[in-house]
Amino acid sequence: MKAYVSTILFLFVALTNINAQTVYGVVKSTKNEPVPYATIFVNKTSIAIRTKLDGSFELSKVPLGQIEIGVSHVEYSKAFKTIEIKSSDTRVEVNFNVEIKISNIDGVEAYAKKEKTNGIERLPDVQGVYLYAGKKNANLVIPDIVGNSATNNPRQIFAKVAGLNIWESDGAGLQLSIAARGLNPSRTSGFNTRLNGYDMSADAIGYPESYYTPPTEALQNIQVVRGAASLQYGTQFGGMVNFVKKQGPDSLKAQVVSRQTVGSFGLFNSFNSVGGTIKKWNYYTYVQRKQGNGWRDNSGFEMNSYFGNVNFKPNKRLTLGLDVTLMNYVAQQAGGLTDRMFELNPRQSIRERNWFNVTWNLAAFKVNYNINENIKFESNTFGLLASRKALGFLGGINRIDPLENRNLLSDQYKNFGNETRILHNYELNGNKCNLAFGFRLYKGFLDRRQGFGSANSDADFSFIPNNPESSEYIFPSKNVAFFAENIFRITENLSITPGARFEYISTESDGHFGQIYRDLAGNILDQEKIEESDKRTRSFPLFGIGVGYQINDQTEFYGNISQNYRAMTFNDMRVINPSLSVDPNLQDEKGHNADLGLRGKIGKIFNYDFTLFQLAYKQRIGLVQKVDPELYRAYRLRTNIADAKTHGLESFMELDIYRLCFTDSSNCSKRFTVFSNITVMDARYKDSQEPAYNNKKVELVPNLLMKYGVAYQNSKGFTVSYNFSYTSSHYTDATNAEFSANAVNGVIPSYWVMDLSLKQDLGKWRFEAGCNNLTNNMYFTRRAAGYPGPGIIPSDGRSFYATVQLTL
Amino acid sequence: MKVILKNISVLSILIIVLAACNSCNNKGPDDTLAFDQEPMLVNYANNFIIPNYTTFASDVDQLKTNVSTFTQTPSSDNLTSLRNSWKTALMNWQKVSVYEFGPAADVLLRENINLYPTDTTIIASNIVNGGYDLNSVSNYSAKGFQAIDYLINGTANTDAAIVAYFSDSLNGQKRCEYLSAVTSDISEKTTQVKNNWETYSTQFTISTGTDIGSSTGLMINALNRYWEVYLRDGKIGIPSGSRSFSGTPLPEKVEAYYYGEFSTDLCLEAVKNLKQLYLGGQAEGLDNYLIHYDAKTTSGESLNDAINAQFDKIIALLEEIGDPLRTQVVDNNAKAKEIFNEMQALAIMLKVDMPAAIGTLITYSDNDGD
Secondary structure (H helix, E strand, O other): OHHHHHHHHHHHHHHOOOOOEEEEEEEEEEEOOOEEEEEEEEEEOOEEEEEEOOOEEEEEEEEEEEEEEEEEEEEEEEEEEEEOOOOOOOEEEOOOOEEEEOOOOOOOOOOOOOOOOOEOOOOOOEOOOOOOOOOOOOEEEHOOOOOOOOOHHHHHHHHOOOOOEOOOOOOOOOOOOEEEEEOHHHHHHHHHEOOOOOOOOOOOOOEEOOOOOOOOOEEEEEEEEEEHHHHHHOOOOOEEEEEEEEOOOOOOOEEEEEEEEEEEEEEEEEEEEEEEEEEEEEEEEEEEEEEEOOOOOOOOOEEEEEEEEEEOOOOOOOEEEEEEEEEEEEEEEEOOOHHHHHHHHOOOOOOOEEEEEEEEEEEEEEEEEEEEOEEEEEEEEEEEEHHHEEEEEEEEEEEOOOOOOOOEEEEEEEEEEEEEEEEEEEEOEEEEEEEEEEEEEEEEEEEEEEEEEOOOOOOOOOOOOOOOOOOEEEEEEEEEEEEEEEEEEOOEEEEEEEEEEEEEEEEEEEEEEEEEOOOOOOOOEEEEEEEOOOOOOEEEEEEEEEEEEEOOOEEEEEEEEEEEEEEOOOHHHHHOOOOOOOOOOOOEEEEEEEEEEEEEEEEEOEEEEEEEEEEEEEEEEEEEEEEEOOOOEEEEEEEEEEEEEEEEEEEEEEEHHHHHHHHOOOOOEEEEEEEEEEEEEEEEEEOOHHHOOOOOOOOOOOOEEEEEEEEEEEEOOOEEEEEEEOOEEEOOOOOOOOOOOOOOOEEEEEEEEEHHHHHHOOOEEEEEEEEEOOOOOOOEEEEOOOOOOOEEEEEEOEEEEEEEEEEO | HHHHHHHHHHHHHHHHHHHHHHOOOOOOOOOOOOOOOOHHHHHHHHHHHHHHHHHHHHHHHHHHHHHHHHHHHHHHHHHHHHHHHHHHHHHHEEEEOOOOOOOHHHHOOOHOOOOOOOOOOHHHHHHHOOOOOEOOOOOOOHHHHHHHHHHHHHHOOOHHHHHHHHHHOHHHHHHHHHHHHHHHHHHHHHHHHHHHHHHHHHHHHHHHOOOOHHHHHHHHHHHHHHHHHHHHHHHHHHHOHHHHHOOOOOOOHHHOOOHHHHHHHHHHHHHHHHHHHHHHHOOOOHHHHHHHOOEOOOOOEHHHHHHHHHHHHHHHHHHHHHOOHHHHHHHHHHHHHHHHHHHHHHHHHHHHHHHHHOOOOOOOOOOOOO
8 A cells, every 4th residue: 555655656746747857047148147038948849938137047847858948038149058858857057148139120029028118219229231329210119009000190100209290181191291300291202211121212312202101000110210311321311211011920820910990981991911930931911901081072092002021031141031012092182272261161172073093012122141240231122113193173272173174293103223231240449340331223213294184073094195285204313322331339338430421313304395375365376395305413422420428328428410412303303384494503402410419218217319400401402583694584493592400409208107106017017108209490591592581481390399198008908098299380481471372382370189099909809999189170281282282281180990900 | 216307307498498499589580671561562552452443343333334225225326335434444454454463363353354365256156055154264265355345346347237236136135145244244353352452451461571472472473474474475475476486476366456446555554554553653662662672683773773764665665656556566566576575674674683682482483293
């Protein structure tokens, strides 16, 4: 009996102790600092645990035999150790020393559940092949932002990015129009816009308008780097905005995410994605359809979009990727309003025949190769095939539609290019330095036609043939650039980053326009077809330098000054009127951005970034009245006419009140945060050749931009977020007109808006809902000179939305 | 905690102070040496625009009465009265045609009541078919003063034949109706503009400044557009052939072509009125504006003197060429083209030099999309 019991006991003990081995240890960094929240796991099993604050861990029930213990943490390189667990071992010690990663965005790490951010982070000094030291930047973490992602609501998504003037031209998120530091928000043309690191605008040099808005539901990050981005990314005063799409999860073969949204005014948005990793292949693809009636009359729309990304990683060093984006939408345009019409009823529309159509097809092939630990190579080859068509009666909004043939403006864009970059890490006097250099080759082509379409009301984007008043131009462009930027770490705390870029640009125009001479009643007296062609070639260097000083571990003082330019656009070169000439000596608009800032954190409680900035925008292109001395006629000359300087302070502060009050909660997922995002700025014209502009305030520069927000999140997957946004009044033209009869120029009165969004996670399900423009304010953010107006473009009133998401 | 609060409060104060400072700095350029626009604008509103619209409106009323008398009882005497009141109204129109902004722009007054050459085909078709909407864009060249010109002066060679045209048993009734409809249309729009100016004049006199929406900006743009398109081109340039490639004169494009005997007089009236407008009559006008800033031409002489001299030159040439303009543009084509060139010279001063000196922008030229 005793033997029986003891055998059972022994067996029992043996059975329960079959996996009674424990592996324990400490994870430290190569600087001997403990690494908390690292994941320790037994490879090819589900045994895993996280390290404590002191880096220590205990892995129990470890199987016998040869096992591989791994440690992973988002900020550190993965490490593995193979050990043999014998049955006689009870506790085995395994320690790790892990290296800080110069991180790549490798996608969501499935092993360690990443701690949620407050939606905004800063880019590290070096990321991939890009340098961000000393530059003002923001990295939005989209999955952590609660907002109306079905309509890409920019007030909520960009709430924490300092100093943005946001135009709201359509409530559906088809068109993104944002700008910083008083630049023109139209189609985000003040920024160099990119998708996954490659260009996505119509023509980066000649027509930098972004007609494609990547759907928020597909984004992982949006990176915003200010003016000092000019050296690595090239043109545009505002800097760079990079939309980074999600990647398929590492740990699943196929993850399906399906989101269905319904909202006010007939909004329906269906977003369905599947992504995953199969052996060495990683993929992510989605299909989206969005449609709605719009808040105003005559503003319905339909959009279809597709994206596919495939990455192949044959070995640890090489990654090959292919991106394909297809998008198409047709939207009816309600037209603008006069000031009086807006006061009476902002939802009305007196244009029933105006339509807009955009097709956007992008493809990119990406090669990432880590030559060795210290040299990284990245080469992106990309291309665009796109078109934009605007149809309708585009005459002044204080005229009724005469119901005749409509204006039709049709653009076709074809461009392709390559950007190749190399990052080299090396040591100088015992300090780590980084050199980033590379080149860019770009060939653009735009075919622009302007003429007349049918006199009907439908969305028929075909031209009436043989119309003598039509014009057609082709604009081929070429761009070659070389750049180099280097981070010198003088001491452990001080880094200096000088950089240079050399740019060669060739912009051509070739085409004709028709000129008809009429009598007062409109009868044709004569007509002629005028051929025009022009070619501008120029090359110039750009320089910049940045400084970063780490006051302590969490606080940094930074500054930079960097030259910027905005190449003359195709519109600047195009002539469709014999009384208009382009100055043969027309120069690109040049200037610089200068930042002086302080940014940092205080624990996990407080996050701040203050920047004093100056944006010098010289040689702005515009029109001046001139007299031709030979022909003795007056004409308008397009030339560089004025300089403008913007000064201001951008400030951002975020406080986690929950962590402030409960100091032992740093590993809790509850949050209660408030933030303030305040920018003050001013800008005036100086030395203007057009006397009407001298010392006037620069258009589209609001003196005060304020955004506030409160967000609460509990540990049961519930988040609520409230935002308030205020923009002070500003002018829309350089003469500072207060009012004009056709509403194209005038004041934009100051306005404020509030938004509220909620989210609830329940296992595989997620529910989102919210209200935009809580108080149903009637306001407008822009006046348009052409489509979608002309006239005042009202912003949407109060709207609701609800989303259901299922993840499989 | 204390550190954080201290930092937050310091930074918040800094931001508030900066914001306040920025709004203080919104004083514009030093305004003490600027030209005082108000007396000029008040002078224009009270001594030019409103009285001239009032006179014109009463002329149109008289025209309407005479049309009514004529259509009830077509006769040679009634035709003569009608014609005289038409002449008076059209002559006084030359004094207000230039003010195509504000109330006049709201109803597109000029395009609606005085577009030429008139389209006789559309007029004939409207009369025969009826059912016409005079407010439609396609009928703009089939109405207004020039349509009346055709109806009472161009439909036949003698007064008796014209009376017969209107008393014709088959179509006479329809023709009378059309004449009445056209006249009512003129009267309706004129009255609307005249009445709206009672209230608009307040807004007009207080909108000082030189930006696009200011009254000075509107006046200078309206003046230039009128001078270039409706006076220089419309009255002289197009008929003399200066605006066509071949240079061949187009006599049928003169104003009041069918009456034929006072086209040059109309042009002269318009030019003289514009000169008075520029001078502000006996009070403040644009000339004072230019004198205040000591504006100069490109060759260094006084811009005001140059503009005055050019006005006088053009007036003298117009008096020389005389009426009927429709034969003079053919027989005396060189002189007609010379007048066009002198008008062009004045256009340069008004469109390039004057706005530059005052600081306004010419905005009515074509804007392309985007």
